[in-house]
Amino acid sequence: MQLLRENQLPLGRPFGEIEPCSEGPSSRETRPFGLSCATKPAGIPTADLSMVGYDSERQVGVVQEGGEWVSLAKHSTGQTKTTTHPDGKGSNDSDTDQTED
Amino acid sequence: MSCERCVLVLTHQFDPTADYVVEELNRRGVPVFRCNPGDFPQALNLTATLGEGWTGSLRLGDREVRLEDIGCGYYRRPTVFEFPPGMSEPERKWAASEARMGVGGIVSALRQWLNHPAAISRAEYKPVQLSVASALGLRVPRTLITNNPSYAAEFAASLPRVVYKPLSSTPLAEEDSVAMIYTTPVDARLIDSSVAHTAHLFQEWVPKEYEVRVTVVDDRLFAARIDAKSATALVDWRSDYENVTYMLWEVPTTVKLSVMSLLDRLQLRFGTLDFVVTPANEWVFLEINPNGQWAWIEEEVGLPIAAAIADALEREQELDD
Numbered sequence: 001m002q003l004l005r006e007n008q009l010p011l012g013r014p015f016g017e018i019e020p021c022s023e024g025p026s027s028r029e030t031r032p033f034g035l036s037c038a039t040k041p042a043g044i045p046t047a048d049l050s051m052v053g054y055d056s057e058r059q060v061g062v063v064q065e066g067g068e069w070v071s072l073a074k075h076s077t078g079q080t081k082t083t084t085h086p087d088g089k090g091s092n093d094s095d096t097d098q099t100e101d
Numbered sequence: 102m103s104c105e106r107c108v109l110v111l112t113h114q115f116d117p118t119a120d121y122v123v124e125e126l127n128r129r130g131v132p133v134f135r136c137n138p139g140d141f142p143q144a145l146n147l148t149a150t151l152g153e154g155w156t157g158s159l160r161l162g163d164r165e166v167r168l169e170d171i172g173c174g175y176y177r178r179p180t181v182f183e184f185p186p187g188m189s190e191p192e193r194k195w196a197a198s199e200a201r202m203g204v205g206g207i208v209s210a211l212r213q214w215l216n217h218p219a220a221i222s223r224a225e226y227k228p229v230q231l232s233v234a235s236a237l238g239l240r241v242p243r244t245l246i247t248n249n250p251s252y253a254a255e256f257a258a259s260l261p262r263v264v265y266k267p268l269s270s271t272p273l274a275e276e277d278s279v280a281m282i283y284t285t286p287v288d289a290r291l292i293d294s295s296v297a298h299t300a301h302l303f304q305e306w307v308p309k310e311y312e313v314r315v316t317v318v319d320d321r322l323f324a325a326r327i328d329a330k331s332a333t334a335l336v337d338w339r340s341d342y343e344n345v346t347y348m349l350w351e352v353p354t355t356v357k358l359s360v361m362s363l364l365d366r367l368q369l370r371f372g373t374l375d376f377v378v379t380p381a382n383e384w385v386f387l388e389i390n391p392n393g394q395w396a397w398i399e400e401e402v403g404l405p406i407a408a409a410i411a412d413a414l415e416r417e418q419e420l421d422d
Contacts, residue, residue, distance in 0.1 A: 041279075058127055072115075
């Protein structure tokens with residue numbers, strides 16, 4: 001994972017894209033204690049971002065429902081973990097659409 | 102006082118929480134310019150000239166806003182700048198710094214924010230918020246931040262029960278998956294030399310009757326009681342949403358006054374705060390998130406938070422020069 005904080009605008013929260021990383025944990029000699037508490041998030045629905053779009057006129061997200069594009073807001077309360085980039089490029093999104101903050 | 106100036110929303114396109122606010126502003130007929138700094142410089146165009154303040158425009162596709170027409174900025178979830186694929190890594194880093202100081206500088210110069218990004222950045226430091234909250238009379242759990250294993254073990258052994266909390270909400274990506282670090286009970290006997298490898302926050306465990314999520318927008322305060330229905334949710338409800346229930350709740354006046362003072366001291370107009378209420382009905386401050394999520398609370402208990410944010414974004418603030 002690489003949080004590109006130096007690129008953030010301008011000094012806000014570290015909204016980082018999470019770079020996919022296959023590297024595993026280091027040894028017990030170097031792994032910080034806090035990471036012994038790491039756990040996989042449970043109960044968070046994963047959005048299918050191929051069904052999600054953007055209405056540039058209304059400037060809001062939209063989602064396909066029954067063949068129509070409807071407002072995303074009432075279909076997601078932010079409690080969503082995105083796993084694919086909306087436009088199919090770039091890296092995975094971070095967990096920033098979860099509610100835990 | 103209402104105004105017809107444009108609201109600048111800085112966030113990426115997949116942000117349902119921001120959508121709530123934009124939809125509300127649309128309903129009211131308030132002009133909105135939503136853009137993601139991550140679109141700069143490839144899709145988002147900035148031109149600014151210094152005269153009596155910055156004048157110029159932001160342009161995204163066929164949509165454009167004059168800088169002088171922007172009333173209030175709403176800082177949500179902007180992403181990193183994206184540059185043409187052919188750039189070298191050194192070029193990309195240099196360009197990112199320039200973009201940050203240029204685009205970031207122009208938007209930082211806006212006078213009206215909910216919240217100002219710099220205020221968000223400062224308030225996100227848990228040591229800052231905890232010390233300010235404590236100074237304002239809010240009860241705060243006994244807290245230790247250290248990379249000294251001995252101090253950590255001693256602190257944990259001195260209290261009936263201790264938890265570890267991360268200082269940031271940074272997830273961990275390794276082995277091709279992502280993990281979160283939630284509040285976790287800690288056995289003092291298991292604290293070892295690995296504490297030395299970075300800053301660690303240990304905190305006294307506060308017995309919970311229930312928790313309260315408080316959302317503040319300017320002078321309006323919204324509260325929802327959170328009851329945990331599982332052992333996991335009892336430790337940290339963020340780790341087990343399936344076993345949490347919500348209801349509207351009242352905040353005692355003394356707590357309310359301290360909360361308002363806390364936001365004022367941190368120069369925030371918006372914040373989400375977490376409290377534990379003990380079996381003795383004592384309110385204990387855990388943390389404030391200056392850019393926290395709130396849409397799911399609005400949905401769960403019917404709090405009109407989006408409308409309050411829209412009100413705040415429309416409102417002209419009296420600012421000192």
